[in-house]
Amino acid sequence: MTYHAPLKDMLFVMQELAGLSKVTALPGLEDYDFDTAQAVLEESAKFCEGVVAPLNRDGDKNPSTWQDRAVTTTPGFKEAFAQFAEGGWQGVIHPTELGGQGFPKLIATPCAEMLHAASLSFALCPMLTDGAIEALLVAGSEELKAKFAAKLISGQWTGTMNLTEPQAGSDLAAVRSRAEPQADGSYKVFGTKIFITYGEHDMAENIVHLVLARVPGAPEGVKGISLFLVPKFMVGDDGTLGARNDTWCVSIEHKLGIKASPTAVLQFGDHGGAVGYLVGQENRGLEYMFIMMNAARFAVGMQGIAVADRAYQQAVRFAHERTQSRDLAGSDGPVAIIHHPDVKRMLLTMRAHVEGARALAYMAAATSDAAHHASDAAVKAHNQVMYEFLVPVIKGFSTEMSIEMASLGVQVHGGMGFIEETGAAQHYRDARILTIYEGTTAIQANDIVGRKTLRDKGAVAKALCAQVAITEQDLAAHDNEDCAAMLNALRQGRLALEESIDFIVANGKTAPKTVYAGAVNYLKLAGVVLCGWQMGRAMMIAQEQLDSDPAFFGAKVITARFYADAVLPQAAALSQSIRQAGETTNRMAIDMF
Amino acid sequence: MTYHAPLKDMLFVMQELAGLSKVTALPGLEDYDFDTAQAVLEESAKFCEGVVAPLNRDGDKNPSTWQDRAVTTTPGFKEAFAQFAEGGWQGVIHPTELGGQGFPKLIATPCAEMLHAASLSFALCPMLTDGAIEALLVAGSEELKAKFAAKLISGQWTGTMNLTEPQAGSDLAAVRSRAEPQADGSYKVFGTKIFITYGEHDMAENIVHLVLARVPGAPEGVKGISLFLVPKFMVGDDGTLGARNDTWCVSIEHKLGIKASPTAVLQFGDHGGAVGYLVGQENRGLEYMFIMMNAARFAVGMQGIAVADRAYQQAVRFAHERTQSRDLAGSDGPVAIIHHPDVKRMLLTMRAHVEGARALAYMAAATSDAAHHASDAAVKAHNQVMYEFLVPVIKGFSTEMSIEMASLGVQVHGGMGFIEETGAAQHYRDARILTIYEGTTAIQANDIVGRKTLRDKGAVAKALCAQVAITEQDLAAHDNEDCAAMLNALRQGRLALEESIDFIVANGKTAPKTVYAGAVNYLKLAGVVLCGWQMGRAMMIAQEQLDSDPAFFGAKVITARFYADAVLPQAAALSQSIRQAGETTNRMAIDMF
The missing domain is CATH 1.20.1410 (I/LWEQ domain)
Known part of the structure; x- marks a missing residue:
C-alpha cells in the first residue's frame, strides 16, 4: 500500500484537540458523533487508499493530454471519479436538501486530507468543484442553484474557478474579461483565462465554469468585477445537456508537478460569445470569489499536510527497507537506515510538522463549524474571526512546510530519491505549487x-x-x-x-x-x-x-x-x-x- | 543573457576577503596577480555566458539519451565541450608540466562557479574529470600519468569516479566489484556500478574510469578496496586508441534534474573482464578516493552557490519585468513586482546566502592554496586542517541553502514558476541532487x-x-x-x-x-x-x-x-x-x- 490513512491520529485530533463532541452538540449537527465520524473516516480511507492512491504515480507518468481542444485525463481517473461520485464523496460538506451529506467541516476535513494524500492531482477536481458549489449556494439565484448545484454536489458535473488572466496573476484589479447583457437576462462572456484547474477534462459530462468578468460601464479595479456561471454544455430546463457553449480549452500547461491535473487556458467567446449567467449581483464578484477562496485556501492548506504526510510515510517505508552502513552503536553488518540518527531526525522532523499542522487545521475546522452552527450570535462571530485568522496561517504555513518536508523525503532516499521511479521526487515537485495557487x-x-x-x-x-x-x-x-x-x-x-x-x-x-x-x-x-x-x-x-x-x-x-x-x-x-x-x-x- | 557572471563580487571577494595578494605571493604562484586573475575571469565569463549558459535549458528539454549501450548528449554539448577543451579550461588547476595552467585554487574557483552556473549538467563532466586527474596525480604510477593524465588535462578525454554499487549507496564497505591480477601486471575488473556521472557519452574520444574494486584475498570492509583505472578504449604505448574495453553502459537514469548529465549504470567485465590498471597500491583505494572526494565535495559546494546565484539572477530579472498590483506606498497602476516588500525580501534572502557562501568558499580556496604552497611547514599544516574543516561545511551548507534559494526563485515567479517553460523550476529540480551526491x-x-x-x-x-x-x-x-x-x-x-x-x-x-x-x-x-x-x-x-x-x-x-x-x-x-x-x-x- 502506497498510502495508509492515519486514522488513529485523525480521530485523536478530532476528539481530543478539536473537540468533536462539542461540534456534534451544535444545533443541526446532532446526528453525528464519534462513531459516525469513525465510520465515515474508515470508508473514506478504504476508497482513498484502494482506488485513488494507486493512480498517483500513473498520473505523474501519464499526465493529462490535450488534442483538438479536448483533454484526456490519465487512464483510471475517469473511473475513479465515477466511484467518487457514486460514494457521495463530492457532497460530504454540502446541504442534504441538495443531495449532500451535510457533515460538519471537522468530519469532512480528514476525508479531504485523505483524498489529497492519495493524489493531489485527482483531488483538485473535487476541491475546485467544492468552491463552485459554495459560491453558487451563497450568491446564486434559486434557478441557478436548482439547475446546477445538485448536479455538482452529486459529482455528475464538475466546477472550476476562473480568475487569472495572462496580464494579471494575483492582481484581480487587472481582470479584462467582459460580459455583455443579453435581452433574455443572460450575458455573453468574452476573454482569456489561464491556470484553470480542470478547466477541461473527460471525467464528467459537463463543466460549470465560474468566471470573473466586467459588465459594460463597471467601475475600474476590483469593485467592477462580476461573477458569471458559464457551462461547457448548455443545460435545458429539464436538466438535459444541450449545445456546446463557446468556451474552449486552447492549451494546457507543461508543469513541474501535479501533472495529471490539467491546467487549462480557456478561451471564452471567440465564436460569438459564451453564454453566461450572472451569479448574485453585478460588481460583487470579488466578494463571492472570496467566499470560495476561503474554502479553497483552507483546502490547499490540507493539501500541504496531506502531501507532507504521504512523503513521510514513503520515507519511513524506505528507511525500514533500505540497509546501509553499520549502526553507530555497533552492529555486525549494515542496518536499516532508520537506525541512523540523522535519518531518525529527518523522519521526526516530518512527523512533527505533519502532526502539528494537522492538529491546527482540524481545530480550525471545528471553529468553522461553531461559526456556522452555534446558537449564540456572539459565539458565532467570535469563532468566525478566529477562523478567518487561522485560514491564511493554515494555507501559508502548511504549504511552506510541505515543500521542506517533501524535500526531506527525497533526502531520506539518498540517490534513489533523485530517480523519478522511486516516487519521492514527485511529492517534491507536486508540493511546489501549493505555496503559489489560491494566493501565494x-x-x-x-x-x-x-x-x-x-x-x-x-x-x-x-x-x-x-x-x-x-x-x-x-x-x-x-x-x-x-x-x-x-x-x-x-x-x-x-x-x-x-x-x-x-x-x-x-x-x-x-x-x-x-x-x-x-x-x-x-x-x-x-x-x-x-x-x-x-x-x-x-x-x-x-x-x-x-x-x-x-x-x-x-x-x-x-x-x-x-x-x-x-x-x-x-x-x-x-x-x-x-x-x-x-x-x-x-x-x-x-x-x- | 540568461547568466551574467558576477565578476565584480568575485573579484571583491578574492581580493578583499580571501587575500588574493597573499596567495599570489606564495612560492610557485608568483606568476599571478590581480590583473591576471581579472583577465582569466573575464575570459571564463565570456565562454560560460556565451557558449554554455544558453545550452542549459536545451539540456533539460532534450536530455542525454541511451540506445544500444551508447549515450548521445544534448545537441550542442559536444561542440561546447570541444571549445572548453580548446580554451584550456579543463587544465585550469592542473600542473603546467602536464599541459595544465597551474592556477591557484582561488583563481580556479570562480571559473568553476561560472561553469556550474552556466550549466550544472555540462559542468559535471569537467568536474568528474578533475577528480580523476587528481587521483592519478597523487597515486598513479609515472606510466599511468604519462599515458592518461595529459589527455585528461587537455580535455581530449574525460574521467569518471566509480564508487556506488546497487547494494551499497554511500556505504563503501559493501563494495563487491572485484579485480583479478593478470600475468602482465594488469587486472581484469568485474562488477556493476551505478550513478556514474558521464559514465558514457559522446563528447570525447575516450573515457577514463576510476573504479573501486577488491583484489582476491583483500580484507573485508573499506580496508580491502583498491583503485583501478579502466579505460573505455584501450590505449597503445604511443597514445593511440585501440580496442573497445569490456565496460558497457547498460542504462541511464530518468532523473528529477540535471537531465543532460547522463547518469550511467556501468557493467564491467561481462564479456571476459575489463582491463584495468592498479592506481597506487592495493587496498589503499579508499584513501585515494578521499583525495578525489575532497576536491569533488568542494566543487559540489560551488555548484550550490552557482545554481543559487543563477536562480537569483533569473528571479531578479523576472521581478523587474513582471508588472502586478499597485505599490504599497501608492501608485497609479500596477508596478514591477520587485517593488513589493516580500519580493524584495525573497531576493535579498537569495542574495545574502549566495554572497555569504561565495565568500566562505573562496576563503577556503585560499586556505587550500596556502596548504599546498606555503614555505613554512607549520603554516601549511595549519591551513590544511582549516581547509579540511571547511570542506564539509561548504559542501553541506551551500547545497542545502541552494535548494531553498532555488525554491524561493520559483516563488518569486508565482504561477509562472511552476510552468517548466519559464526555467525557474529547472533550478529547483537540478539543485535537489546537490545535497545527495559526493556524500549526503x-x-x-x-x-x-x-x-x-x-x-x-x-x-x-x-x-x-x-x-x-x-x-x-x-x-x-x-x-x-x-x-x-x-x-x-x-x-x-x-x-x-x-x-x-x-x-x-x-x-x-x-x-x-x-x-x-x-x-x-x-x-x-x-x-x-x-x-x-x-x-x-x-x-x-x-x-x-x-x-x-x-x-x-x-x-x-x-x-x-x-x-x-x-x-x-x-x-x-x-x-x-x-x-x-x-x-x-x-x-x-x-x-x-
Missing part, C-alpha cells in the same frame, strides 16, 4: 498582517496568544521533563509572537513597507507557535492516556517533545527577522539587485 | 562531527571561532548602526556555535547517537556563522570603499546587514536543536514511526 504565501501573509492583525489592532492575534498562555499554565501543572521542556519552548514562542504582533500594530501605519517585508515570517511564526500550542496540548493528553495505547501515545509524547526541542526554537529567529530585516529590505533600492 | 549532507555532517571536531576535541572549530571573535572586535571599533547590528548578531551566532562545539566534545563519546542526531544542524550552524563572519568582514570593507562605487558597496553593506538581521538569528535555534533534540530523537524507537 505573500498574499496569505498580507492578509494576516493587514486584514487580520492591523485592522483590529492585534485583538484576535492576542486572543489566540492568550489561549496559548492557558496551555502553558496547564503544562506548568504537569510535573515532568517533557512538559517542562514544552512549557519553556512554547512560552518563548508565544512571547516572540506577541512581540511581533506589537511591532506590526505599532508600525503598520507609519512604516507599512517595513512591516510587510516581515509578513511572511509573521505568518510562519504564527504557524510555528500555534501548531506548537496544539502539540503542547497533545503531549499532556497523550501522557494521561499512555497506558491505553503505549505505542501511539508514546510516539505522540516524543513527537511533541521534538517539536518543542527542534521546531519551536525557530520562533525567536523569525521574530528577530520580522522586527529587524524590514527596514533593511526597504533600504535596498530596486536597481541595486 | 548527513555524511558531511558526520565528517565534521567525528573527524573534524571530536578527534581534536574541537580545537580547529574553536580556532575558527577565535577568528570570528577578532572580526567582532573590528566591528566594535566601527561606530555605526550596521556594524553594531552585525556585531551583535555575529557574537550571538559565534556563542551559539561555541556552545554546540562544547556540547559535542562533552558528549561525543558517552552519547554518540545523541550527538550525531544533531550533526546536520551543527553543520548548518557552522555554515550560518562562518558565512556571517565573511559578511561581517565584507560590511566593514564596503563601508570604507563606499565612495569608490556607491552602488556596489552600498548593496554589499545592505546585503550584509540583511544577513545579520535575518540569517544569523537562526544560529540560536540551531544550537538549541543540537543540544536538545538528540536525546528526544534517541527515544523514538524505530517501530514507533
Whole structure:
C-alpha cells in the first residue's frame, strides 16, 4: 500500500484537540458523533487508499493530454471519479436538501486530507468543484442553484474557478474579461483565462465554469468585477445537456508537478460569445470569489499536510527497507537506515510538522463549524474571526512546510530519491505549487498582517496568544521533563509572537513597507507557535492516556517533545527577522539587485 | 543573457576577503596577480555566458539519451565541450608540466562557479574529470600519468569516479566489484556500478574510469578496496586508441534534474573482464578516493552557490519585468513586482546566502592554496586542517541553502514558476541532487562531527571561532548602526556555535547517537556563522570603499546587514536543536514511526 490513512491520529485530533463532541452538540449537527465520524473516516480511507492512491504515480507518468481542444485525463481517473461520485464523496460538506451529506467541516476535513494524500492531482477536481458549489449556494439565484448545484454536489458535473488572466496573476484589479447583457437576462462572456484547474477534462459530462468578468460601464479595479456561471454544455430546463457553449480549452500547461491535473487556458467567446449567467449581483464578484477562496485556501492548506504526510510515510517505508552502513552503536553488518540518527531526525522532523499542522487545521475546522452552527450570535462571530485568522496561517504555513518536508523525503532516499521511479521526487515537485495557487504565501501573509492583525489592532492575534498562555499554565501543572521542556519552548514562542504582533500594530501605519517585508515570517511564526500550542496540548493528553495505547501515545509524547526541542526554537529567529530585516529590505533600492 | 557572471563580487571577494595578494605571493604562484586573475575571469565569463549558459535549458528539454549501450548528449554539448577543451579550461588547476595552467585554487574557483552556473549538467563532466586527474596525480604510477593524465588535462578525454554499487549507496564497505591480477601486471575488473556521472557519452574520444574494486584475498570492509583505472578504449604505448574495453553502459537514469548529465549504470567485465590498471597500491583505494572526494565535495559546494546565484539572477530579472498590483506606498497602476516588500525580501534572502557562501568558499580556496604552497611547514599544516574543516561545511551548507534559494526563485515567479517553460523550476529540480551526491549532507555532517571536531576535541572549530571573535572586535571599533547590528548578531551566532562545539566534545563519546542526531544542524550552524563572519568582514570593507562605487558597496553593506538581521538569528535555534533534540530523537524507537 502506497498510502495508509492515519486514522488513529485523525480521530485523536478530532476528539481530543478539536473537540468533536462539542461540534456534534451544535444545533443541526446532532446526528453525528464519534462513531459516525469513525465510520465515515474508515470508508473514506478504504476508497482513498484502494482506488485513488494507486493512480498517483500513473498520473505523474501519464499526465493529462490535450488534442483538438479536448483533454484526456490519465487512464483510471475517469473511473475513479465515477466511484467518487457514486460514494457521495463530492457532497460530504454540502446541504442534504441538495443531495449532500451535510457533515460538519471537522468530519469532512480528514476525508479531504485523505483524498489529497492519495493524489493531489485527482483531488483538485473535487476541491475546485467544492468552491463552485459554495459560491453558487451563497450568491446564486434559486434557478441557478436548482439547475446546477445538485448536479455538482452529486459529482455528475464538475466546477472550476476562473480568475487569472495572462496580464494579471494575483492582481484581480487587472481582470479584462467582459460580459455583455443579453435581452433574455443572460450575458455573453468574452476573454482569456489561464491556470484553470480542470478547466477541461473527460471525467464528467459537463463543466460549470465560474468566471470573473466586467459588465459594460463597471467601475475600474476590483469593485467592477462580476461573477458569471458559464457551462461547457448548455443545460435545458429539464436538466438535459444541450449545445456546446463557446468556451474552449486552447492549451494546457507543461508543469513541474501535479501533472495529471490539467491546467487549462480557456478561451471564452471567440465564436460569438459564451453564454453566461450572472451569479448574485453585478460588481460583487470579488466578494463571492472570496467566499470560495476561503474554502479553497483552507483546502490547499490540507493539501500541504496531506502531501507532507504521504512523503513521510514513503520515507519511513524506505528507511525500514533500505540497509546501509553499520549502526553507530555497533552492529555486525549494515542496518536499516532508520537506525541512523540523522535519518531518525529527518523522519521526526516530518512527523512533527505533519502532526502539528494537522492538529491546527482540524481545530480550525471545528471553529468553522461553531461559526456556522452555534446558537449564540456572539459565539458565532467570535469563532468566525478566529477562523478567518487561522485560514491564511493554515494555507501559508502548511504549504511552506510541505515543500521542506517533501524535500526531506527525497533526502531520506539518498540517490534513489533523485530517480523519478522511486516516487519521492514527485511529492517534491507536486508540493511546489501549493505555496503559489489560491494566493501565494505573500498574499496569505498580507492578509494576516493587514486584514487580520492591523485592522483590529492585534485583538484576535492576542486572543489566540492568550489561549496559548492557558496551555502553558496547564503544562506548568504537569510535573515532568517533557512538559517542562514544552512549557519553556512554547512560552518563548508565544512571547516572540506577541512581540511581533506589537511591532506590526505599532508600525503598520507609519512604516507599512517595513512591516510587510516581515509578513511572511509573521505568518510562519504564527504557524510555528500555534501548531506548537496544539502539540503542547497533545503531549499532556497523550501522557494521561499512555497506558491505553503505549505505542501511539508514546510516539505522540516524543513527537511533541521534538517539536518543542527542534521546531519551536525557530520562533525567536523569525521574530528577530520580522522586527529587524524590514527596514533593511526597504533600504535596498530596486536597481541595486 | 540568461547568466551574467558576477565578476565584480568575485573579484571583491578574492581580493578583499580571501587575500588574493597573499596567495599570489606564495612560492610557485608568483606568476599571478590581480590583473591576471581579472583577465582569466573575464575570459571564463565570456565562454560560460556565451557558449554554455544558453545550452542549459536545451539540456533539460532534450536530455542525454541511451540506445544500444551508447549515450548521445544534448545537441550542442559536444561542440561546447570541444571549445572548453580548446580554451584550456579543463587544465585550469592542473600542473603546467602536464599541459595544465597551474592556477591557484582561488583563481580556479570562480571559473568553476561560472561553469556550474552556466550549466550544472555540462559542468559535471569537467568536474568528474578533475577528480580523476587528481587521483592519478597523487597515486598513479609515472606510466599511468604519462599515458592518461595529459589527455585528461587537455580535455581530449574525460574521467569518471566509480564508487556506488546497487547494494551499497554511500556505504563503501559493501563494495563487491572485484579485480583479478593478470600475468602482465594488469587486472581484469568485474562488477556493476551505478550513478556514474558521464559514465558514457559522446563528447570525447575516450573515457577514463576510476573504479573501486577488491583484489582476491583483500580484507573485508573499506580496508580491502583498491583503485583501478579502466579505460573505455584501450590505449597503445604511443597514445593511440585501440580496442573497445569490456565496460558497457547498460542504462541511464530518468532523473528529477540535471537531465543532460547522463547518469550511467556501468557493467564491467561481462564479456571476459575489463582491463584495468592498479592506481597506487592495493587496498589503499579508499584513501585515494578521499583525495578525489575532497576536491569533488568542494566543487559540489560551488555548484550550490552557482545554481543559487543563477536562480537569483533569473528571479531578479523576472521581478523587474513582471508588472502586478499597485505599490504599497501608492501608485497609479500596477508596478514591477520587485517593488513589493516580500519580493524584495525573497531576493535579498537569495542574495545574502549566495554572497555569504561565495565568500566562505573562496576563503577556503585560499586556505587550500596556502596548504599546498606555503614555505613554512607549520603554516601549511595549519591551513590544511582549516581547509579540511571547511570542506564539509561548504559542501553541506551551500547545497542545502541552494535548494531553498532555488525554491524561493520559483516563488518569486508565482504561477509562472511552476510552468517548466519559464526555467525557474529547472533550478529547483537540478539543485535537489546537490545535497545527495559526493556524500549526503548527513555524511558531511558526520565528517565534521567525528573527524573534524571530536578527534581534536574541537580545537580547529574553536580556532575558527577565535577568528570570528577578532572580526567582532573590528566591528566594535566601527561606530555605526550596521556594524553594531552585525556585531551583535555575529557574537550571538559565534556563542551559539561555541556552545554546540562544547556540547559535542562533552558528549561525543558517552552519547554518540545523541550527538550525531544533531550533526546536520551543527553543520548548518557552522555554515550560518562562518558565512556571517565573511559578511561581517565584507560590511566593514564596503563601508570604507563606499565612495569608490556607491552602488556596489552600498548593496554589499545592505546585503550584509540583511544577513545579520535575518540569517544569523537562526544560529540560536540551531544550537538549541543540537543540544536538545538528540536525546528526544534517541527515544523514538524505530517501530514507533
